[in-house]
Amino acid sequence: MDTSIGRRRWAIAEGYIPGHSNGPEPAMESHETCCILNASDRDAQVTLTIYFEDREPVGPYRLTVAARRTRHLRFNELTDPEPIPKETGYASVIESDVPIVVQHTRLDSRQAENALITTIAFAAD
Amino acid sequence: MDTSIGRRRWAIAEGYIPGHSNGPEPAMESHETCCILNASDRDAQVTLTIYFEDREPVGPYRLTVAARRTRHLRFNELTDPEPIPKETGYASVIESDVPIVVQHTRLDSRQAENALITTIAFAAD
Amino acid sequence: MDTSIGRRRWAIAEGYIPGHSNGPEPAMESHETCCILNASDRDAQVTLTIYFEDREPVGPYRLTVAARRTRHLRFNELTDPEPIPKETGYASVIESDVPIVVQHTRLDSRQAENALITTIAFAAD
Amino acid sequence: MDTSIGRRRWAIAEGYIPGHSNGPEPAMESHETCCILNASDRDAQVTLTIYFEDREPVGPYRLTVAARRTRHLRFNELTDPEPIPKETGYASVIESDVPIVVQHTRLDSRQAENALITTIAFAAD
Numbered sequence: 001m002d003t004s005i006g007r008r009r010w011a012i013a014e015g016y017i018p019g020h021s022n023g024p025e026p027a028m029e030s031h032e033t034c035c036i037l038n039a040s041d042r043d044a045q046v047t048l049t050i051y052f053e054d055r056e057p058v059g060p061y062r063l064t065v066a067a068r069r070t071r072h073l074r075f076n077e078l079t080d081p082e083p084i085p086k087e088t089g090y091a092s093v094i095e096s097d098v099p100i101v102v103q104h105t106r107l108d109s110r111q112a113e114n115a116l117i118t119t120i121a122f123a124a125d
Numbered sequence: 126m127d128t129s130i131g132r133r134r135w136a137i138a139e140g141y142i143p144g145h146s147n148g149p150e151p152a153m154e155s156h157e158t159c160c161i162l163n164a165s166d167r168d169a170q171v172t173l174t175i176y177f178e179d180r181e182p183v184g185p186y187r188l189t190v191a192a193r194r195t196r197h198l199r200f201n202e203l204t205d206p207e208p209i210p211k212e213t214g215y216a217s218v219i220e221s222d223v224p225i226v227v228q229h230t231r232l233d234s235r236q237a238e239n240a241l242i243t244t245i246a247f248a249a250d
Numbered sequence: 251m252d253t254s255i256g257r258r259r260w261a262i263a264e265g266y267i268p269g270h271s272n273g274p275e276p277a278m279e280s281h282e283t284c285c286i287l288n289a290s291d292r293d294a295q296v297t298l299t300i301y302f303e304d305r306e307p308v309g310p311y312r313l314t315v316a317a318r319r320t321r322h323l324r325f326n327e328l329t330d331p332e333p334i335p336k337e338t339g340y341a342s343v344i345e346s347d348v349p350i351v352v353q354h355t356r357l358d359s360r361q362a363e364n365a366l367i368t369t370i371a372f373a374a375d
Numbered sequence: 376m377d378t379s380i381g382r383r384r385w386a387i388a389e390g391y392i393p394g395h396s397n398g399p400e401p402a403m404e405s406h407e408t409c410c411i412l413n414a415s416d417r418d419a420q421v422t423l424t425i426y427f428e429d430r431e432p433v434g435p436y437r438l439t440v441a442a443r444r445t446r447h448l449r450f451n452e453l454t455d456p457e458p459i460p461k462e463t464g465y466a467s468v469i470e471s472d473v474p475i476v477v478q479h480t481r482l483d484s485r486q487a488e489n490a491l492i493t494t495i496a497f498a499a500d
Contacts, residue, residue, distance in 0.1 A: 005136050005218060005249050011380050013410040013445060013478035014493055035138040037176055037216040051412055051445045070138060070176045070216035091412035091445035091476070093380060101216070101247045103138035106491070116231070117493040118139055118242040119369065122476045124380050130261050130343060130374050160263040162301055162341035195263060195301045195341035226341070226372045228263035241356070243264055243367040244494065255386050255468060255499050285388040287426055287466035320388060320426045320466035351466070351497045353388035366481070368389055368492040 003068075004040030006099035009124035014104070015050075015090035017076055030107060032075045034094065034121075037101040038065040044096045050084060051091040058082060065100065094121070128193075129165030131224035134249035139229070140175075140215035142201055155232060157200045159219065159246075162226040163190040169221045175209060176216040183207060190225065219246070253318075254290030256349040259374035264354070265300075265340035267326055280357060282325045284344065284371075287351040288315040294346045300334060301341040308332060315350065344371070378443075379415030381474035384499035389479070390425075390465035392451055405482060407450045409469065409496075412476040413440040419471045425459060426466040433457060440475065469496070 018030035038044040043066050049059035061078050065071045075084050075092075084090060094102050102121040143155035163169040168191050174184035186203050190196045200209050200217075209215060219227050227246040268280035288294040293316050299309035311328050315321045325334050325342075334340060344352050352371040393405035413419040418441050424434035436453050440446045450459050450467075459465060469477050477496040 003218075005134060006247065009380060011412055011414065011476040013412040013476045013495070014408070014447070014480050015410075015445075016447075033139070035140075035214070035216065037136055037138040037218075039136065039174075039176060039182075039216075039218055049414075051414060051443060053445055053447065057414075057443050068176060068182050070140075070178055070214060072139070072141075072178065072214040089410070089445060089447040091410065093378075093412075093414055101136040101138045103244070103247075104493075105139050105242070106493075116242045117480070117491045118229075118231075119244045119478070119494045120138070120247045122381065122478075122495045122498065123247065128343075130259060131372065158264070160265075160339070160341065162261055162263040162343075164261065164299075164301060164307075164341075164343055193301060193307050195265075195303055195339060197264070197266075197303065197339040226261040226263045228369070228372075230264050230367070241367045243354075243356075244369045245263070245372045248372065253468075255384060256497065283389070285390075285464070285466065287386055287388040287468075289386065289424075289426060289432075289468055318426060318432050320390075320428055320464060322389070322391075322428065322464040351386040351388045353494070353497075355389050355492070366492045368479075368481075369494045370388070370497045373497065 004099045006037070006101040007123040008096050008099060010094040010102040010121040011092065011124070012104045012121045013091045015075065015092055017084060017086045019087040033105045034073045034075060034092070035070065035103040035105060036065050036073065037070045038067060038098065040098045041067050042098050043067050044098045044100055046094060046096045046100070049093045053089050129224040131162070131226040132248040133221050133224060135219040135227040135246040136249070137217045137229045137246045140200065140217055142209060142211045144212040158230045159198045159200060159217070160195065160228040160230060161190050161198065162195045163192060163223065165223045166192050167223050168192050169223045169225055171219060171221045171225070174218045178214050254349040256351040257373040258346050258349060260344040260352040260371040261374070262342045262354045262371045265325065265342055267334060267336045269337040283355045284323045284325060284342070285320065285353040285355060286315050286323065287320045288317060288348065290348045291317050292348050293317050294348045294350055296344060296346045296350065299343045303339050379474045381476040382498040383471050383474060385469040385477040385496040386467070386499070387479045387496045388466045390450065390467055392459060392461045394462040408480045409448045409450060409467070410445065410478040410480060411440050411448065412445045413442060413473065415473045416442050417473050418442050419473045419475055421469060421471045421475070424468045428464050
């Protein structure tokens with residue numbers, strides 16, 4: 001039975017890593033997460049491309065999401081080809097060789113109490 | 126008249142049950158909810174499969190959403206085949222034998238003031 | 251030119267009107283909103299049906315969204331055929347005779363600081 | 376290779392610019408943002424039309440999102456043909472001559488701690 005679900009191309013138009021945090025790390029560190037579900041029976045080779053407001057896109061960032069696994073990737077932790085700068089607006093396109101589902105979440109703890117946002121990303125046709 | 130609305134397969138890529146809470150329970154207990162609407166005239170037999178970052182998926186969790194009813198299921202309350210661990214990233218696939226609508230919500234009360242997130246889940250084609 | 255955008259049937263699976271509030275009313279009163287955009291050149295005759303966890307659905311609630319207007323409807327303010335009880339899980343189906351766009355928002359001010367959620371509702375095919 | 380992703384018509388049914396703020400500006404100023412990603416190789420000519428509850432729509436507001444760029448547009452900063460009033464419900468339609476992805480975000484700092492919401496906008500067929 002094919003257990004895969006999702007699409008091969010996704011986009012998140014909003015991106016912003018807050019520059020500071022309140023509360024114990026790593027749970028309460030301000031962060032932005034790209035949650036990926038690969039419900040299929042094949043490992044997913046995933047690439048991310050990061051778009052900016054004032055310069056050419058950076059990427060591809062490469063990662064693998066194993067078959068029947070989820071991966072909650074913090075944009076903060078990307079380093080190759082280069083880290084994503086904080087306090088800078090960006091957007092991202094996520095591409096995979098098998099169907100995946102992508103959800104975007106941010107925890108913002110710049111003020112004393114944390115704020116959270118989430119949305120399912122845009123799934124290309 | 127067919128009053129059903131929705132799809133038969135849904136996915137939520139983000140999942141995380143906070144490990145602690147502030148404020149009176151159960152309303153202010155940190156929790157993650159899968160809200161299901163079954164607007165059809167037939168009971169929906171629903172199964173959930175939970176995906177993790179580092180081990181095989183767990184499930185199916187089985188539940189019924191009666192005809193013309195909604196059910197706001199807290200992931201915290203799932204016990205069969207096993208409870209979902211706290212402070213652990215997960216994802217979920219929700220399948221039904223009749224069309225349903227699925228929405229994902231979390232109340233995070235780890236800090237003094239609660240934070241809320243919600244999104245309509247991803248609807249498979 | 252046809253300026254309409256959207257669909258004729260929408261669903262929101264999550265619904266919950268908090269039972270109390272902090273801060274000045276009406277802006278900071280806990281509330282749940284169904285934002286409707288009618289970008290078409292015809293008035294939209296809209297009906298809402300409210301689904302519960304343990305009893306038959308209630309409705310239709312009827313309203314008009316004029317041509318080229320938006321309406322930010324607070325579920326709290328619905329009275330005919332009956333008010334929606336507070337602190338009770340519900341879901342809703344929104345139907346219109348012209349295409350509309352529906353977005354769900356909640357302001358929860360049960361604790362001292364307000365929490366906000368939003369999502370575009372599920373658009374039926 | 377065509378790197379474009381998205382659609383040419385989008386809608387956001389919820390819109391509301393809070394009337395006041397807490398915390399250092401501009402980061403913590405209450406604001407509402409329309410994040411646009413243009414992943415294509417052509418500049419996008421974008422128009423916004425703003426819909427209100429009690430008067431005719433205003434627009435078009437015109438902007439360009441350059442090829443391979445994102446733009447995080449604050450509704451607060453729109454001035455031509457006229458600024459969007461604060462504390463007023465509105466909705467928006469976003470149109471582009473090339474495919475784009477649109478996401479809606481609000482930071483509400485009316486109370487001491489900020490609240491955040493986001494959702495991918497509604498993509499027209």
